[in-house]
Amino acid sequence: MSGEASESADAKRIAELREELNHHIVLYHEKDDPEISDEEYDTLYAELQTLEGKYPELISGDSPTQRVGSAPSTSFAPVEHRIPMLSLANARTEEELTGWETRVRNHLVRRDVDPGQLTYVTEPKIDGLAISLTYENGKLIQGATRGNGTVGEDVTLNIETIRTLPKEIENAPPLIEVRGEVYLPIPDFAELNQKRVDAGLPAFANPRNSAAGSIRQVDPKAAAERPLAVWAYGIGATEGVSFESHSEEIEWLREHDFPVNPDIAVHDSIEGVLERCHWWLDRRERLDFEIDGVVIKVDAIGLWDELGVAGREPRWAIAWKFPPTTATTKLLEVVWNVGRTGHLVPFAMLDPVRVGGVTVSTATLHNEEDLARKDVRAGDEVVVLRAGDVIPQVVSALPQKRPEGAKKPEPPEKCPACGTEVVKPDDSVFSICPNRSGCPGQIFQHIKHFVSRGAMDIEGIGEKQVARFLEEGLIRDVGDLYGLTQEQLESLDRMGAISAGNMISEIEKSREVPFPRVLFALGLIGVGSVTAEVLADEFGSIDALRAADPERIEQTEGIGPIMARQIAESLADERTWAMVERLKAAGLKLELAEDERRPEGGPLEGKTVVLTGTLPDLTRDEAGAMVKRAGGKVTNSVSKKTDFVIAGDSAGSKLEKAEKLGVPVLDREGLDRLLSGEIKSDE
Numbered sequence: 222m223s224g225e226a227s228e229s230a231d232a233k234r235i236a237e238l239r240e241e242l243n244h245h246i247v248l249y250h251e252k253d254d255p256e257i258s259d260e261e262y263d264t265l266y267a268e269l270q271t272l273e274g275k276y277p278e279l280i281s282g283d284s285p286t287q288r289v290g291s292a293p294s295t296s297f298a299p300v301e302h303r304i305p306m307l308s309l310a311n312a313r314t315e316e317e318l319t320g321w322e323t324r325v326r327n328h329l330v331r332r333d334v335d336p337g338q339l340t341y342v343t344e345p346k347i348d349g350l351a352i353s354l355t356y357e358n359g360k361l362i363q364g365a366t367r368g369n370g371t372v373g374e375d376v377t378l379n380i381e382t383i384r385t386l387p388k389e390i391e392n393a394p395p396l397i398e399v400r401g402e403v404y405l406p407i408p409d410f411a412e413l414n415q416k417r418v419d420a421g422l423p424a425f426a427n428p429r430n431s432a433a434g435s436i437r438q439v440d441p442k443a444a445a446e447r448p449l450a451v452w453a454y455g456i457g458a459t460e461g462v463s464f465e466s467h468s469e470e471i472e473w474l475r476e477h478d479f480p481v482n483p484d485i486a487v488h489d490s491i492e493g494v495l496e497r498c499h500w501w502l503d504r505r506e507r508l509d510f511e512i513d514g515v516v517i518k519v520d521a522i523g524l525w526d527e528l529g530v531a532g533r534e535p536r537w538a539i540a541w542k543f544p545p546t547t548a549t550t551k552l553l554e555v556v557w558n559v560g561r562t563g564h565l566v567p568f569a570m571l572d573p574v575r576v577g578g579v580t581v582s583t584a585t586l587h588n589e590e591d592l593a594r595k596d597v598r599a600g601d602e603v604v605v606l607r608a609g610d611v612i613p614q615v616v617s618a619l620p621q622k623r624p625e626g627a628k629k630p631e632p633p634e635k636c637p638a639c640g641t642e643v644v645k646p647d648d649s650v651f652s653i654c655p656n657r658s659g660c661p662g663q664i665f666q667h668i669k670h671f672v673s674r675g676a677m678d679i680e681g682i683g684e685k686q687v688a689r690f691l692e693e694g695l696i697r698d699v700g701d702l703y704g705l706t707q708e709q710l711e712s713l714d715r716m717g718a719i720s721a722g723n724m725i726s727e728i729e730k731s732r733e734v735p736f737p738r739v740l741f742a743l744g745l746i747g748v749g750s751v752t753a754e755v756l757a758d759e760f761g762s763i764d765a766l767r768a769a770d771p772e773r774i775e776q777t778e779g780i781g782p783i784m785a786r787q788i789a790e791s792l793a794d795e796r797t798w799a800m801v802e803r804l805k806a807a808g809l810k811l812e813l814a815e816d817e818r819r820p821e822g823g824p825l826e827g828k829t830v831v832l833t834g835t836l837p838d839l840t841r842d843e844a845g846a847m848v849k850r851a852g853g854k855v856t857n858s859v860s861k862k863t864d865f866v867i868a869g870d871s872a873g874s875k876l877e878k879a880e881k882l883g884v885p886v887l888d889r890e891g892l893d894r895l896l897s898g899e900i901k902s903d904e
């Protein structure tokens with residue numbers, strides 16, 4: 222074929238692939254009914270990516286490789302706000318916050334207003350997207366983004382897909398504009414991202430971005446797929462109604478069924494405000510929506526005009542921002558650690574920096590692909606993020622500050638722990654040390670994982686002790702732990718009889734650890750604690766799991782074809798199975814105990830139940846345990862396979878999905894009737 226002919230054949234193939242992939246994206250995301258496997262999808266996607274790499278000039282915005290949302294956003298009609306949508310000044314410290322209150326007071330005094338005792342309202346500062354909702358005679362007629370504060374975009378159709386938002390309000394004035402923040406609840410964000418990754422689409426960086434992307438979808442059907450939520454926090458233009466205080470506005474919103482955060486509070490001193498700010502900071506990690514601070518507003522609306530606006534920021538409100546969880550620092554070196562399954566994981570050695578209250582000197586770079594995509598190099602200034610208790614990560618580099626000649630880091634050709642030549646499987650984003658049972662790096666990581674909390678939880682034995690036992694030749698793998706004796710431990714330098722005795726009894730105790738945690742401790746590729754739990758529940762014993770073929774394993778909730786194959790392969794591996802046999806011989810629990818098994822013949826035998834929202838008198842765990850005792854299975858996401866959804870208060874997207882798929886939805890009382898056998902699914 223001539224060059225031109227092959228180019229036109231490639232162009233044709235690109236068009237074909239795009240059409241085909243788009244078809245599958247719709248089936249997967251909108252119809253919930255995929256017709257090809259994830260692997261087949263990935264293959265098509267990779268082919269398209271390769272071809273587009275060859276002909277960058279043929280890449281177009283509508284290619285599945287380019288789209289962030291399900292449809293590229295074009296343009297929305299402009300909407301002029303009746304009253305500008307302002308932003309907020311920030312206070313980063315307590316001093317800045319008390320300084321603001323002093324300025325408020327001084328400003329009022331200068332305008333001959335006696336500030337007297339001021340009251341303040343505190344609200345969470347939601348990390349989402351500001352929205353304006355216009356109701357005329359009680360009907361929602363327009364939803365608009367903030368835009369530049371004066372002119373926003375008309376996103377009415379997408380706003381209408383938000384279930385918790387009233388589309389009509391009772392006893393309404395002729396005009397009222399409600400303002401609030403659109404956001405994506407964190408659990409829904411995680412679910413959405415997982416789906417995107419499964420479909421070969423790029424993941425969203427955070428809930429805010431995905432909420433913003435969703436509200437600006439041109440296709441409202443795609444927006445409806447994203448379970449957006451709203452917190453209403455204020456009122457803009459009105460006709461026929463007025464408010465004296467912000468707390469009155471909040472009350473009005475509540476009475477008219479707008480979603481209003483239940484923890485908004487009123488304070489009569491700045492000390493009370495400060496206390497509340499810390500209260501929010503403490504709760505931050507436990508909320509199911511992201512907040513980046515607390516908004517403080519002067520309650521009396523009569524004072525708002527007196528205080529006025531400076532630039533685009535009203536003087537009557539301020540945002541107390543939480544200490545940053547990101548920081549920039551210099552990346553000194555990229556090192557490669559071998560993980561417990563042989564994966565070489567790139568780590569950044571950093572110039573130590575304070576992030577969210579702790580000093581960080583190492584951060585993960587995840588994997589080769591991620592590293593290449595972010596183009597992070599030694600010598601770069603990098604942004605480091607710390608969220609919750611997880612390992613800090615390098616988010617991005619600031620290439621404008623890159624030292625000359627900085628090279629792209631490459632994975633080593635030989636395993637840094639054992640020197641074995643590494644392999645790079647085609648379908649992996651990691652290079653792998655293939656020396657599964659002989660690599661000291663892998664063995665160390667595996668034993669460390671085995672004894673850790675959540676796995677066998679052997680107290681007193683951690684990273685340091687494991688390293689020492691290995692060095693001294695006391696153990697070679699996890700099986701050896703159960704052969705350790707008091708004398709052996711005491712023979713170690715600086716090890717007293719008491720510590721040695723404690724360790725032995727902790728090891729002893731771990732023989733009682735229940736099967737799901739032992740399964741997790743085995744460290745099979747892809748088997749995290751949640752997967753271990755569902756596998757244990759599904760198969761009941763390691764023997765039954767080993768006897769299952771990948772097709773059977775794949776029938777387990779949450780397990781895809783790739784993972785199913787990996788699990789089957791690991792258990793078929795001779796050395797892995799030898800380790801299991803040794804642990805069995807040591808008396809570890811490699812099957813569920815009688816009372817842990819799902820009872821046969823219970824009213825919920827063979828039934829799958831999803832729990833969502835808050836039940837009045839039960840935690841989700843308690844309700845889950847009740848379902849299991851009745852023989853049922855509890856899963857996390859609603860699909861066609863779900864038999865019942867039990868929905869409590871503020872149930873969100875799962876309830877919506879159940880309704881869409883026609884899955885029966887029951888309340889708390891319905892749960893009792895289900896457990897007593899009064900309701901059967903065949904009804």
Ligand code: IVH
Nearest residue numbers: 307308309344345346347351402454516538
């Ligand atoms: S009040 C005074 N209240 O923060 C007018 N804003 O930095 C400002 N935001 O664009 C709005 N939670 O998107 C207000 N409880 C809250 C808020 C809030 C989040 C956002 C909003 C605004 C931005 C200003």
